[in-house]
Amino acid sequence: DTEVTQTPKHLVMGMTNKKSLKCEQHMGHRAMYWYKQKAKKPPELMFVYSYEKLSINESVPSRFSPECPNSSLLNLHLHALQPEDSALYLCASSQASGGQDGYEQYFGPGTRLTVT
Amino acid sequence: LAKTTQPISMDSYEGQEVNITCSHNNIATNDYITWYQQFPSQGPRFIIQGYKTKVTNEVASLFIPADRKSSTLSLPRVSLSDTAVYYCLVFSYGQNFVFGPGTRLSVLP
Numbered sequence: 001d002t003e004v005t006q007t008p009k010h011l012v013m014g015m016t017n018k019k020s021l022k023c024e025q026h027m028g029h030r031a032m033y034w035y036k037q038k039a040k041k042p043p044e045l046m047f048v049y050s051y052e053k054l055s056i057n058e059s060v061p062s063r064f065s066p067e068c069p070n071s072s073l074l075n076l077h078l079h080a081l082q083p084e085d086s087a088l089y090l091c092a093s094s095q096a097s098g099g100q101d102g103y104e105q106y107f108g109p110g111t112r113l114t115v116t
Numbered sequence: 117l118a119k120t121t122q123p124i125s126m127d128s129y130e131g132q133e134v135n136i137t138c139s140h141n142n143i144a145t146n147d148y149i150t151w152y153q154q155f156p157s158q159g160p161r162f163i164i165q166g167y168k169t170k171v172t173n174e175v176a177s178l179f180i181p182a183d184r185k186s187s188t189l190s191l192p193r194v195s196l197s198d199t200a201v202y203y204c205l206v207f208s209y210g211q212n213f214v215f216g217p218g219t220r221l222s223v224l225p
Contacts, residue, residue, distance in 0.1 A: 004159070033212075042203065042215035043160065056212060090159045104150075105213065107159025 004108035006091050012114045015081060021111045023074040023091030032074040033105065034066060035090040043090055049074060081115045088112055120204045125220040134191045136219050138204030141185050146208040149180060149187045154201045154218070163202075164189065199223045 004025045013019050023032065031050050035043040048056035049068040063085075065077040074091055092105040121139040128134045140149070148167055152160040164171055166178040166187070177190040191198060201218040 042218055043213075045212055045214070048212055088157065092159065104162045104165065105160075107161065109158055112157070 004091055004093055004106050006089075006108035006111050008111060009109070010112045010114075012116060013078065013081065014116055015083075017081075018077070018079045020078065021076040021089055021091075021113075023076075023108055024072055025093040025106070026072055027093065027106065028071075029093035029095055029106070030071060031094045032068060033092040033094075034074070034076050035092065035107075037088045037090055037110070039087075047076075078113075081113075083115050086114045120206055120216045122202075122204050122216060122219045124217065125222070127222045127224060128194055129224050130195055131193050134194050134198075134221060134223075136189045136191075136202055136204075136221070137186055138189070139186045140204070140206045143184050143206055144208060147184075147206045148208065149178065149184075150205050150207065151176070151178065151189050152203045152205065152215075154203065160203060160215075194221075194223045196223050196225060 004023065007022045011019060033048050034046040036046050037043045045058050046060045047054065047066045052068045052071055054066065063080050067075040067077060076089065088110040090110045091108045094105045119142060122136065126136065148165055150165040151163040153163050154160040164173055164176045164178045166180055168180050168184060171178045179188045179190065189202060199222055201220050203215050203218040205213055205215060207213060
């Protein structure tokens with residue numbers, strides 16, 4: 001199974017709502033990532049978890065809160081978002097963060113988020 | 117991080133071979149080169165990865181000259197379904213992916 005799943009596929013939320021994005025992989029990967037992608041732009045790295053610990057936070061605003069409950073799951077909790085946060089949120093996983101053999105990243109299909 | 121430069125867009129016709137060149141003048145000794153493909157509203161998908169010379173798999177070839185300052189992704193006999201954005205990335209141990217703007221390939225009938 002080389003699949004990364006993400007739920008929901010689409011999400012519309014108001015600026016005062018709290019919601020969560022979920023990501024799951026069963027490939028035994030120990031590194032998981034959140035990316036944000038605006039229309040016609042490349043993906044931008046937000047967070048990296050390595051062995052269930054947050055290793056990279058690319059200066060992401062605190063209204064985005066990541067969580068890694070176990071090695072297969074990754075959540076992104078959303079609170080008080082702004083309309084400019086509307087984007088495609090991609091989750092990815094790889095064997096390990098920082099090792100050349102584990103650098104192939106497997107991406108999920110993304111969650112299309114719209115903030116109204 | 118080595119910065120990459122690719123053409124913004126390319127057009128091709130079905131059945132042709134497509135070559136997309138990526139420049140990475142500041143590539144370091146430990147850096148690898150990897151290419152990803154992305155269709156609209158989907159996550160990027162790994163295509164191929166290499167260090168030097170030539171790498172071939174079932175979907176593409178990657179040519180890297182001796183100086184490693186550039187690399188060329190070769191897609192044989194493209195079809196309409198190869199219309200996508202193609203990203204060239206350079207990475208090494210301890211670094212994470214930094215996606216450049218990519219090349220938007222349009223395959224025409």
